[in-house]
Amino acid sequence: MLTSYAKFTVGQVVRHKLHPFRGVIFDVDPSFSNTDEWWESIPEENRPDKDQPFYHLLAENETSYYVAYVSEQNLVTDESGDPVDHPEVAEMFGPMRESGRYAVDAHLH
DSSP states (O other), rough: OOOOOOSSSSSEEESSSSSOOOEEEEESSSOOOOHHHHHHHHHHHOOSSSSSEEEEEEEEOOOOOOEEEEGGGEEEESSSSSOOHHHHHHHHHOBTTTTSBBOSSSOOO
């Protein structure tokens, strides 16, 4: 059995490597755990390997807020230190900490 370790953690702010959006991680799947329809909607040349962690993000771009599901290979740490403006971030995490991350605490209970 393959054991995978997540490179990123819940509350961490990340950016997509290829697409212009960023977000805060609110859940992690050890490997792909979405529908085949979602998987097949990705152009074949861009489909990531299913055998890696996938992250659920409260995401934002210049024009909208949404929930994104992204493979580990397509994420990098966001070093800007800027908070994520997605409207659900405050409800789920509270304010950004000085470390540039969001804390997982009583907001989730």
